[in-house]
Amino acid sequence: MVKENLEEVKKRIFKACKRAGRNPEEVTLIAVSKTKPADMITEAYNSGARDFGENKVQELTEKCLILPGDIRWHMIGHLQRNKVKQVVGMTALIHSVDSIRLAEQIQEEAAKKNVTVDILLEVNVAKEESKFGFNLDEAESAISEIATFQHVKIKGLMTIAPFVENPEENRPVFQKLNQLYIDMQRKNIDNVNMTVLSMGMTGDYEVAIEEGATLVRVGTGIFGTRYYMNT
Numbered sequence: 001m002v003k004e005n006l007e008e009v010k011k012r013i014f015k016a017c018k019r020a021g022r023n024p025e026e027v028t029l030i031a032v033s034k035t036k037p038a039d040m041i042t043e044a045y046n047s048g049a050r051d052f053g054e055n056k057v058q059e060l061t062e063k064c065l066i067l068p069g070d071i072r073w074h075m076i077g078h079l080q081r082n083k084v085k086q087v088v089g090m091t092a093l094i095h096s097v098d099s100i101r102l103a104e105q106i107q108e109e110a111a112k113k114n115v116t117v118d119i120l121l122e123v124n125v126a127k128e129e130s131k132f133g134f135n136l137d138e139a140e141s142a143i144s145e146i147a148t149f150q151h152v153k154i155k156g157l158m159t160i161a162p163f164v165e166n167p168e169e170n171r172p173v174f175q176k177l178n179q180l181y182i183d184m185q186r187k188n189i190d191n192v193n194m195t196v197l198s199m200g201m202t203g204d205y206e207v208a209i210e211e212g213a214t215l216v217r218v219g220t221g222i223f224g225t226r227y228y229m230n231t
């Protein structure tokens, strides 16, 4: 089933790109595998997926150890500072940098290991109380500050749009983030390489692509409904 779902999502990404006059190669699909077992990830891997998203440090590190080494792991969930040490060196990209202090912690651990960590700044475009991230009007100064950290490389922006029935409702959210993305590209800040715009999930990734997303994070649409158990 995973294989068929993956094909379907890819087809829709392709169509959304065509509608928007974009090259499908500009858009990377991240298969969000949180709560899903290794054998489902393997099925997606065998169907060609190489980018996977997880939101818990423990789960990410466990899966990373047992699954193929050429998988690019994306940390997409809120990251606590005391867990930074465990993920530095393990992730292709940390999408969820939501405070200066977190970026500082990443800088510190990355310096110790003498690596550079690619990150995205998480922006709470819709200003939802329940969500992490910088407000739109705080983002520029945060970027300027984090840009001075030598072992952290800002690659772009990420947002988690509100849960809505009709994905069209999120179009303005994606437009606002894309505008900030373009503005930041134009500023050409040293040590910042604005090339990644991570937005869109199962319910709204096609709209996100129409509004400029370069990474879409799709879980349910590939792996089915998630069941959370208290174990």
Ligand SMILES: *Cc1c(COP(=O)(O)O)cnc(C)c1O
Pocket (backbone or CB within 6 Å): 032, 034, 055, 076, 077, 160, 201, 202, 203, 217, 218, 219, 220, 221
């Ligand atoms: C779970 C999650 C997703 C995937 O959500 P779906 O609606 O299942 O596609 C995407 N982004 C983040 C940050 C998530 O936590």
